[in-house]
Amino acid sequence: MTLENDTKKALDNPEFLKGIIQTALQEFLEQEMEHHIGALPYERSKKRKDYRNGYKGRTVKTRIGKIDLALPQSRNKTFQSNLFAGYQRSEKAFISCLQEMVIQGVSTRKVSKITEELCGIHFSKSQVSEICKTLDEEVNKWLTRPLVLKYPYVYVDAMYEKIRENHRIESHGVLIAVGVSETGYREILSVEVANTENETNWGDFFSSLRDRGLSEVKLIISDAHKGLKAAIVKYFQGCQWQRCQVHFKKNVMDKVRAKDKGWIKECLNDIFGAPDKTTALGRINQLVFEIEGKYPELADTLEEDTEDAIACLNFPPPHRKRIRSTNGLERLNEEIRRRTRVIRIFPNRSSALRMISSLCMEWSEDWMTGKKYLTMENLEEYLEVESKKKAMAMAS
Numbered sequence: 001m002t003l004e005n006d007t008k009k010a011l012d013n014p015e016f017l018k019g020i021i022q023t024a025l026q027e028f029l030e031q032e033m034e035h036h037i038g039a040l041p042y043e044r045s046k047k048r049k050d051y052r053n054g055y056k057g058r059t060v061k062t063r064i065g066k067i068d069l070a071l072p073q074s075r076n077k078t079f080q081s082n083l084f085a086g087y088q089r090s091e092k093a094f095i096s097c098l099q100e101m102v103i104q105g106v107s108t109r110k111v112s113k114i115t116e117e118l119c120g121i122h123f124s125k126s127q128v129s130e131i132c133k134t135l136d137e138e139v140n141k142w143l144t145r146p147l148v149l150k151y152p153y154v155y156v157d158a159m160y161e162k163i164r165e166n167h168r169i170e171s172h173g174v175l176i177a178v179g180v181s182e183t184g185y186r187e188i189l190s191v192e193v194a195n196t197e198n199e200t201n202w203g204d205f206f207s208s209l210r211d212r213g214l215s216e217v218k219l220i221i222s223d224a225h226k227g228l229k230a231a232i233v234k235y236f237q238g239c240q241w242q243r244c245q246v247h248f249k250k251n252v253m254d255k256v257r258a259k260d261k262g263w264i265k266e267c268l269n270d271i272f273g274a275p276d277k278t279t280a281l282g283r284i285n286q287l288v289f290e291i292e293g294k295y296p297e298l299a300d301t302l303e304e305d306t307e308d309a310i311a312c313l314n315f316p317p318p319h320r321k322r323i324r325s326t327n328g329l330e331r332l333n334e335e336i337r338r339r340t341r342v343i344r345i346f347p348n349r350s351s352a353l354r355m356i357s358s359l360c361m362e363w364s365e366d367w368m369t370g371k372k373y374l375t376m377e378n379l380e381e382y383l384e385v386e387s388k389k390k391a392m393a394m395a396s
Helices: 002-012 014-037 089-103 109-119 125-143 199-211 226-235 245-253 258-272 277-291 296-314 317-323 327-343 349-369 379-395
Strands: 052-062 065-074 153-165 168-180 186-194 219-222 240-243
Touching: 014 052, 014 065, 089 125, 089 349, 125 349, 153 186, 153 327, 153 349, 168 199, 168 327, 168 349, 186 199, 186 349, 199 226, 219 226, 240 245, 240 296, 245 258, 245 296, 258 277, 258 296, 277 296, 296 317, 327 349
Parallel strands: 153 219, 219 240
Antiparallel strands: 052 065, 153 168, 168 186
């Protein structure tokens, strides 16, 4: 029991684990160098390609703390370890953002401290430029990739980040589109940083998506921003629009007195939970009738706008819960904010796009290799049947 307890204590000790990991990583570096130059230390060999030239300190940030390593150097500067290539894109982007702030003199003491904690070493300006160059190429390739699949459902939303521009701190919109493809998997289609969220910028965003191959969109889910709505009508003619039910409900609740919030909210839940559109429209009319005396303006709003919030009822019942709001995209935005909140103010728009796109690339890859978001096999058949029903109803 004493041996088992001692072993457990040793394994629970971070310093003990750091020692093991440090030894293993250092051995990995030594073997890499031996393979690179084609000879052991001091060995004479016809296969030798280069010579050792001392070591350079390198610190790696791990889950159990910083680990100091001695990176072997080659005389002709030809050796490059693969050990440090494992940094995720988002970590490289994070490093580059922080370092740009330090270099440009717009950072705070706190940010500088975070940089040292994250990286473990000081990065020169040339190293930062190289990180940025590599990331920019990778990000640009992802942002301009062809969209070869069909995406029946597309969610769009904007979040805001502070960016230093023209010697001022300005709030810029980050436009994001997420699609559910014909295979049933979610994918982040694009990210763009715009000076503001308006019809022109949303139009450019949608135009770029269409140029890359986005087609056959059946439903776009978003909030009711005027510029966004206008751009949807212009660039996706014939496509249905689902107004986010969460945003819609909040807008309604903000316009009623506290004593009426409970029963009106329950009525809205009944409308959104209706089994079909005909039933939902009947419930809308009933709610309008009940509130028009006390809330005439709200009654008009409900009568005119609620149908946009029940567009999901035109689609298969198993899909409705996930296409009735932008909640999934809002959660993604929160994850992005959790990371960008540390940076606080981006030094420029390129830095913001680099950071946020790198994060989105990783999440998109996780989604596309994980579980299906929706089962899409019967969507076209369902829409065709519903279209025939509507045609028959109109004919009669």
